[in-house]
Amino acid sequence: MPDGARLGARIWLPDSAHNQPVPAILEYIPYRKDDYSAVRDSTTIAWFANRGYACVRVDMRGSGSSDGVLYDEYSEQEIDDGVAVINWIADQQWCDGNVGTMGISWGGVTGLQLAQRNPKPLKTVVALGASEFRYYDDGGYYMGCMVGQTIGWAAIMFGYNTRPPDPLLAGDGWRALWFDRLNNAPHYLDHWLTHQREDDYWLRGTVGTDYDAIRIPVYAVSGHADCWPNTVPRLLENLAVPKRGLQGAWCHRYPHLGIPGPTVGFLNDAARWFGQWLKHDNTGILDESTYQVYIQDSVRPKPYYDTRPGHWVGESGWPSAHVQTKLYYLGENELSESEVNASIPEICSPQTVGLAAGEYMPWFAFGPADELPGDQQSEDAGSLIFDTPILAEQIEILGNPEVEISVASDRPQALLAARLCDVWPDGASTLITRGLLNLSQRNGKRNPVHVVPGQYYTVKVTLNHVGYAVPAGHKIRLAVSTSYWPMAWPSPDTATVSVSTGSSRLNLPVRSPDADNGILTQFEAAQSAKPIATETLRVFKQTRSVTVDSNTGDHVFEISADNGKVRFRQNRLEMGSRTLQRYTIQPDDPLSARAEYEWEWEYGRGTDWNVKTRTRTAVTSDHSHFFVEAESVAWEDDEVVFSKQWDKKYSRDHF
DSSP states (O other), rough: TTTSOOEEEEOOOOTTTSSSEEEEEEEEEETTTTTHHHHHHHHGGGGGGTTEEEEEEEEEETTTSSSSSOOOOHHHHHHHHHHHHHHHHHHSSTTTEEEEEEEEEHHHHHHHHHHHHHHHHHHEEEESSSSSSSHHSSSEEEETEEEEHHHHHHHHHHHTTSSSSOOHHHGGGHHHHHHHHHHHOOHHHHHHOOOSSHHHHHHTOGGGGGGGOOOOEEEEEEETTOOTTHHHHHHHHHHSEEEEEEESSSSSSSGGSSSOOOOOOHHHHHHHHHHHHHHHHOOOOSSSSSSEEEEEEHHHHOOSSSSSOOOEEEEESSSSSTTTEEEEOSSSSSSSSOOOOOOEEEOOOOTTTTTSSSSOOOOOSSSOOSSOOOOTTTHHHEEEEEEOOOOOOOOEEHHHHHHHHEESSSSSOOOEEEEEEEEEESSOEEEEEEEEGGGGGGGOOOOOOOOTTTTOEEEEEEEOEEEEEEEETTTEEEEEEOOTTEEEESSOOOOOOEEEEEEEEEEEEEEEETOOOOOOOOOOOOOOOOOOOOEEEEEEEEEEEEOTTTOOOOOOEEEEEEEEEEEETOOOEEEEEEEEEEEETTTEEEEEEEEEEHHHHHHHTTTTTEEEEEEEEEEEEEEEEEEEEEEEEEEEETEEEEEEEEEEEEOOSSS
C-alpha cells in the first residue's frame, strides 16, 4: 500500500499470462483467504483463471495475514486501499490493464464503493448480496429497527477480527500482529449504538447517496431469501449505466451455490459479463432481459428447502410496465377490493411474536440448517390479520408490497411488523415477505420523533421485494403485530396500537399473466472449480430449540453449533469453530429481552502451533439504555495469554 502496509493476496493466473497479459478479476473482502474462505475462493473466483482471467483475492487491511487492524466496515482506509490494489493489479506484467470486481456481501458493497471512486483500470462491477443503503438494510438497523440478530453480526466480526494470522505467511511478527488486533479491534456495536440515527456515520459508504458517481457497467445479483432483496431493483431503477439484474430464490449465497435452489450456472454467466466489458467480446448478453427474476410457486411452510419450485421471468428494466398495483382495503379481518366500513381493532402482541421468523440473513455457512421461516400460524395468532377471499385465480406478486395504515399508539414508542402470507386451505401460513417500521421514524430515519399517544398517523410500511405466485384456492393474508423478536429489539413500553381500517390499505404489486418475458438467459447447469483439498477432523452439528422456563416465563430461542474442523492438505493448517446464539424474552415484558453470542475459533498446525480465541457478547436494555457486556479471551496451547472485558451502556435514542 502507499503507506507501506502489506495486504495478503492469493492469485490464480492462466499459464500464458506472463507472455500474453489478460484482464483481472478482483475479490476484496476481510474473510481470510488462507482458511475461512479458502474453499469457496478455490471453487468460485479461481474458476475464471481457466477462462483467460487473472484472479486476485485480497484480504482487507486488518484481516487474515494482511497488516493492521480492521477498525470498521467500509472505512475510507478500506476504499483507499482498494483503489491502490486495483492500480497495483493493472501495473503487473500479467495484466492487460483492465480490472473488474466481483464480491458477495461486504465484497459487493465495496465493489460498488470502488466504482464510485472511478479508478481508471476498473471497468465493471459484479455485486452480489449487497446493500447500497447501509442504515436501512445493512449493519445494525434493519428497516430502522435495531435487530437482535444483526447485533450478532457485530458479535461475529468481534470474533473474526481477534483471530491470529498464520505464522507461515505472516512470519516472525505474527504474534505481535495478533496482539495488536486483540488489544485494538473494536466491537462494532460501539460504533452502531453511538450512531442510532441515519447520520453521517451511516451515510459514509452508502452508495445510494450518489448513484451517478458510478460510471461503469454493473451486474447486480441477490435472492428472495437474502436479507438484501431490495438492492437489485433499486440499482436497476437508479443507475444510469449498462446494467443487469438477477434474482433467484437463494439466500445469502452465490447463485451456483444457491440455497434454496434452483441453482444456475452463474460463473458462466458472469464470464460472459466480464467478457463483454473486459475483453470487448460481443457476448449477446446485452440482448437479454435486463432483469431476470424467479417467481416462486406456493410451497408448504418449512424452515429449510433444497429447492423452491417456480419459473423465471424477464423484464427490460425496473420499474416494469408489466407490474401494476392492486389495492386491497383493510376491513374487519378482511382485505377487500372495494372500500369497506371502518373499524378500530387493537393489537398488543406478545413479545414472542417473531420466534418463527427464521434468520435475518440465512446463509447456511457450515451446512443445511433450519434458517428459513416456518409456519406462520403461531405468529398470526399474536397479530391482527386481514385476509382476502379465497382467490379465484392465481396472483403473481413482483415488487415491494406496501401497507399504508392509519394507526395510533397508547405509548410514545411502538413497533409495527407487517407480514404478507400465503394461507393454504388447511390454514397453514407461508411467509411471502415482511416489513418493519419503528413508529418514531415515520417521518424519516435521520430525525426520529416520538408519537403523541392517542393521535392517529398514516404511515407506510414497505415490505421486502419478492416474486411469489399465490395460487387459486388460497388466501393472501396481511398480518400486523407490535413485536417481532428477535428480528427487532422491543420498544421500551408494551404498546397497544389501534388501526383505523377505513383509511388503511395494502398496495400489492401484481405482474400481468400476459406479460412478455423478453429474451431469457439459457443458463447452463451450475458448475465451479475443484475445491482446495481438505480433511474433515470434526463434522458440523447444530441444534435449535425454543424452550419456556416455567419459573420465570422466559422464552429462550437457542442455536448451538459445532461448525466442524478441517485440515488443509496444502499447508496442514487446521481450523475449527463453535458458536452459540441465545435470545431470551418474556411474553409480557419488553425489557426482558436479552441477546447473547459466543464464538470460539481454534487454529493449529500439528504440535508446532495451537491457538484458540473465544469472544462473548451480551446485550440487554432498560427503559432508557442499552447495555453491552463483552469478553475476549485467547489461548496458546492451554495457557490463557490474553483476556479483556467490556461493560458499556448507551442511551436509547427512540428505540
